[in-house]
Amino acid sequence: MTIWHYFLRDLKLYFRNASELTTPLIFFLIAIAMFPLGVSPESALLRPISFGLVWVVALFCMQFSLDTLYRDDFSSGALEQLVQHEVPLAVIAISRTLVYWVCFGVPIAIMAPVLGLMLAMESSGFGVLSLTLLVGTMGMASIGAIGSALTVSLKKGSVVMTLIVLPMFVPFLIFGSGAVNAAITGANVSPPLTALVGITVLALSICPPAIAASIKMSVENG
Template identity: 45%
Template sequence: MSSSNTLDQPLSIIEPHGGLGVALIATLRRDLTLMLRRRSEVMNPLAFFALVITLFPLGLSPDPELLATVAPGLLWVAALLATLLSLDSLFRADFEDGSLEQLLLAPQPLAAMVLAKVVVHWLLTGLPLALMAPVLGLMLGLPAGSHLILMLALALGSASLSLVGAIGAALTVGLARGGVLLSLLVLPLYIPVLIFGAGAVQAALLGSGVAAHLAILGALLALAVMLAPWAIAAALRISVNG
């Protein structure tokens, strides 16, 4: 008995603190706190989003009618690029200070912990982008009726973007200059979300049903939630050990 007791000891120390729920909440709280302390990282994608949207009327034409027809695509492409920019920092700081290694060593399943990290990323990148989009839509002459759909589609779609993007971020976090490579890996995978996201807004503009688009965005999200955490976890293990 006594010999097995010494073996069991580390486990019994971990167990009271180590339920999955506790660990998930701790990760969520930690990442949220960290991100909120680095406000500029939260603000930068939003400023980028607004700036890119400002460039289009200057490059195309200030004609509101023309802008309104291309607005769904512009808003989605700009939001997609803003998400892409924010991805590089998703695991970078944790990788550099070694806390990512601790996460890998933790007894909780890595896929679940990673999901918590992605949720924080979405809360502070995708959701603010979605909330800000109607303002920019207004500036592009998007009719008021489509604003709610734009927001909904962006909120749903950006969650998939965060999940899929995190795979790319996890694969490139160990590389010194992974930025361009990251966009090369991730952008092709973003295309379905872009098509259905922009399609939802377009459908709202035309007055046809948007339910199908939103449903497909939801389906893409469900698929991403189911599969992406495993890929992210595998990718992180490669990056940390490599």
Template identity: 40%
Template sequence: MRTLGHIVSRDVLLAIRRRADVATTLFFFVIVASLFPLGMGPDPKLLRAMAPGILWVAALLASMLSLGRLFDADYADGSLEQLMLVPEPLALVVIGKVMAHWLISGLPLVLIAPVIALQFDLPAGSLGTLLLALLLGTPLLSLIGAIGAALTVGVRGGGVLVSLLVLPLYVPVLIFGAGAVDASATGMDASGHLSILGALLLLGMVLAPWATAAALRISLE
């Protein structure tokens, strides 16, 4: 646990020193989500109908925007090879880096999303569902994205390749995350969508770190 804490604190501290990179993800989400109400017009019914999909697509793209920073900086300065030599399992190192990635890119999106959702005239109850769905879904986006980032570490033009690898795997998260908010907005029970998101998150927490560790070994060989 001390090793895990050191990895998380190290990556968070490095991200704080590169505040522009962190702000880019948040600004991208805010700008993309804010442009749609301007383009679609002021019709409240249309905005409420489109809100779940727009907010989740914006969060998905913003999360994917930061995947290139997950391993590339450590690979460039040689510290990734050093992390692979620690006596703890490599999957533990991956968990620490994914946690740090979510804290600096996923958590700000979760906190700002209900404020942005006010532009779409979402009901108050749907804001809580949106917050809960993002709390379950954004860590899963980081876990899935880590696999793609590990497979493309050190590859020229890896950002485009990561997008091609992880976008198909993001589709279930997008469907059930947006579906939960849409169900809540229309007065239906969103617990089924949230339960599936929670199950996917648990599955990702168990399998993704080991898959990412294997991908890192393959990429660095």
């Protein structure tokens, strides 16, 4: 199956470019580790804000790493080739977003409970924290990919991208941290979790054609 070839290609590109893969994840780890040092090591102070901090840092980690999603393919001319390929660009965009999620979203979701522990987070929220990040990072990756594709040909693209993408991450942050809060306080997790899944499914369904159109526009203006 052709799309599998594109998926493997993108996966190889990330795994053979170690710094691009590890830098955002190290940033995630270090940024969380700095909060007890900068705010207070007191559990009582950190516990109520722990899951929110993990979610906010995860969001910024996604934002920084999304900037590189199409950059090297654009500068090497590979995007120009992709536009000419017979496989629809939207399908290739889905593959790239999926690879990005596997490389960043999944590790963030796995690391989150450990980092939550560093912030004295209630253990009852660990499962939901991982689950919401697993779902939320997929949705954020889809939306961020539009910004990345749209700004890849611009000289100050990362600044523009931040302005475009960050506001659109806010619903993921609200529903994601809301679900974790509900799990910790014993409230019903379903409403915020359902809303998070809903906006992620919506993002997954509407983003691929938008990413494809953005790539085409960037190539034509590049």
